[in-house]
Amino acid sequence: MITARSADAPAVSLRPVDQEITVPIASNLDIVSARQWGRTLALQGGCSPTEAALIAMAISELARNIVLYANRGEIVLSNVADGARRGVTVVARDEGPGIADVPRAIAGGHSTSGGLGLGLSGVRRLMDEFEISSEPGKGTTIIIKRWRR
Numbered sequence: 001m002i003t004a005r006s007a008d009a010p011a012v013s014l015r016p017v018d019q020e021i022t023v024p025i026a027s028n029l030d031i032v033s034a035r036q037w038g039r040t041l042a043l044q045g046g047c048s049p050t051e052a053a054l055i056a057m058a059i060s061e062l063a064r065n066i067v068l069y070a071n072r073g074e075i076v077l078s079n080v081a082d083g084a085r086r087g088v089t090v091v092a093r094d095e096g097p098g099i100a101d102v103p104r105a106i107a108g109g110h111s112t113s114g115g116l117g118l119g120l121s122g123v124r125r126l127m128d129e130f131e132i133s134s135e136p137g138k139g140t141t142i143i144i145k146r147w148r149r
């Protein structure tokens, strides 16, 4: 496993597509970094620029939530294969306050921070798979996948 540090000092230069990239998230700069690594990984895995942009957008929303609600956490990115299918998996995890009402949080339109409350519902729509587990006081883990078209 390789760790990418921040947007201005990336620790990763080259790695095979089957390796994971872990981006620690604790600041707005880290959000940019995670987004860029996601885009790079998606392009390396053969995604179109449009698909790579969608994946980058999803990563950015999950990373933004980590900074906003949990202060810190991490995003783990990897290219994955399932039979003939190829895609990108993103794991966003933190040990923050957790989400008290998960169905309401992913339904969209509800925010505990005065936002639009459209981040998670948007990510869910953009991706092919979306799994969330969250426990108040323990943290949140979200796993998303997008298969190459």
Ligand SMILES: Nc1ncnc2c1ncn2[C@@H]1O[C@H](COP(=O)(O)OP(=O)(O)OP(=O)(O)O)[C@@H](O)[C@H]1O
Residues within 6 Å of the ligand: 061, 065, 066, 069, 070, 094, 096, 097, 098, 099, 105, 106, 108, 110, 111, 112, 113, 114, 115, 116, 117, 118, 119, 120, 121, 140
């Ligand atoms: N990592 C997290 N830890 C704790 N709570 C979270 C986390 N991510 C999301 N939430 C909760 O889920 C709600 C919905 O998140 P979502 O990203 O959809 O909307 P938002 O962040 O409120 O607004 P925005 O549209 O700007 O993203 C948040 O208001 C917050 O209460």
Ligand SMILES: [Mg+2]
Residues within 6 Å of the ligand: 061, 064, 065, 115, 118, 119, 120
């Ligand atoms: Mg959000």
